[in-house]
Amino acid sequence: MAKIIPFKAVRPTRDKVSLLAARSYDSYTPEQVESRLRDNPFSFLHIVNPGYKYKKEISGEERYSLVRNRYQEFKEDEIFTQDEKPSFYIYKIVNRDGLEFNGIVAAASAQDYENDVIKKHEDTLEYKEVIFENYLKTVGFNAEPVLLTYPDNDELATIIETVMHDRAEYEFTTTYRDTHYLWKVDDETTINTIQSIYEGMETLYIADGHHRSASSCLLAKHLKAENENHTGKEAYNYFMSYLIPESDLKIYEFNRLVKGLNGLSKEEFLIQLDTVFRIENRNQEYYKPLRKHHFSMYLDGEFYSLSLRKNSYTISNALDGLDAQILYKTILKPILGIEDLRNDTRIEYSHGKNDLAYVQTMVDKGDFTVGFGLLAVTTQEMKQIADEGLKMPPKSTYIEPKLRSGVTIYEF
Incomplete structure (x- = not known):
């Protein structure tokens, strides 16, 4: 049984989402980073690269603290606001090649990761897990979902399709010519239905984000040990994920x-x-x-x-x-x-x-x-390797969709 829960996302205002959303930091060239930081005061890159304000390269714990500060400033300036009710978020991407991806942004269980309900197919490096865990612990939020996949499900597909008939909360096109859409789902009946569907799934698979999920689970384990009043309902027991059906995955070699x-x-x-x-x-x-x-x-x-x-x-x-x-x-x-x-x-x-x-x-x-x-590796190969408890060599798969950072943020 997979446990997936809604959460109160911190999100950019509708008028600024296209300016704020950013690709993963390491996907930009130094020249592109400089251009965006110089010309766009709302870019999420200002949060993850806080040293730009002081024209200085900053790393380690000092950088993490400043990331937290920049994030709080964006909230204070109401560039970000937090939803009042726990919600699921239907997220659609149509990329420049015409491929369409439809899924749900939600919080996935760290315990499911530990118990192999959420299965992995790639090895992680311990030092990277520790570095990112320290980062998460300091900044207190996650801005980029882990990509999870599940067997195609007609009932979920119908729910997603029905929600998408309404006007999207967000609709914006990036300079990469990918168009992103987001719908908020806070209706309790729909939320309960979605949760019950996932509860009927024995397994979810990590498609992309092995280090992010491993670090989130390491953090959950340590915060649990530090919390004498741990209940299992704390936000740190979950990590933000984007769940899409297997047929939507696009795997490149x-x-x-x-x-x-x-x-x-x-x-x-x-x-x-x-x-x-x-x-x-x-x-x-x-x-x-x-x-x-x-x-x-x-x-x-x-x-x-x-x-x-x-x-x-x-x-x-x-x-x-x-x-x-x-x-x-x-x-x-x-x-x-x-x-x-x-x-x-x-x-x-x-x-x-x-x-x-x-x-x-x-x-x-x-x-x-x-x-x-x-x-290219097939989805079936990826799943079979995960099912057998094996790990692929590094850089075996390049998987789409690639989400933008900062569109939905999960706080813990």
Whole structure:
């Protein structure tokens, strides 16, 4: 049984939401950050980058405290207001590619995360969990929902569709040409119906936001231990989430770019590949893999197709069958000597929205030696790996939708 509850969101006023909403901070270039901070006094980036006010780079606990201060100033200036009643929020995104995402912003249970009702498919780094937990504890709010997914449900779809017949609280288009809509649901009957539907679901899956959810749950555990009067109803027992049906998820691949061939010549590298893969030189033909266990490779101005030799690799679980894992176990680690996929500076990742033309360009420029193109992971693969308690390699999936920070804020 999944426990999902409504909450009193802190939200920007209707006239300022388009100015305030921001992408994740690390998705901007330094020039873009500077432009937005200079030209838009309402941008959420002013909250998460409080040192701009003093023209100084600030980090650690000092930064966290100033983030809290900026947030309080936005509330004092009534740029933000808090809803009076606990609500669910229907959120719709139509992106510039014409894809539509419909879901519900709500608070998900940290206990469900601990009990594996909310399942994970990616590893997290402990130091990142601790850093973000300290951040959350100091600032006292979460401004970016964790993306959760659930099996398609006709009853929920009908409720969402019915709510969307009314005028949206928000309707704004970003400079990325994505259009966002939000509706508030505070009717108790509808809230109870939505909660009962989720209670009938055995499992929810994290699609995006593994570190955010892990940090929120770590915070809940520590605040519970510190609170002698803990009841389980405190806000810290939950974390803000955006729940969408599985059919709405859009999963892109992450391609790999590698510097150097680990001391091998081009010919020696290809000979080692030949023991595990059937290799076909495509010359200048742009090649993108079309089925599982096939890879694209760009090396020395030419594309190659690599297809896994059936007798050269054993698949014993869902993770073994994942293309990103196959690439790691057959090429990246044994041939190119890359063991630590998270920290080795020889490897970088490019999500599939950049496509293989980006990989080709980066290799041709000399920034990298070889690039590998993968097929996107399916939702079923992601779920199966989570169900088996396994974890994907880093950067296995690039998942949409991507929500804006600051549209709904969860305080604890």
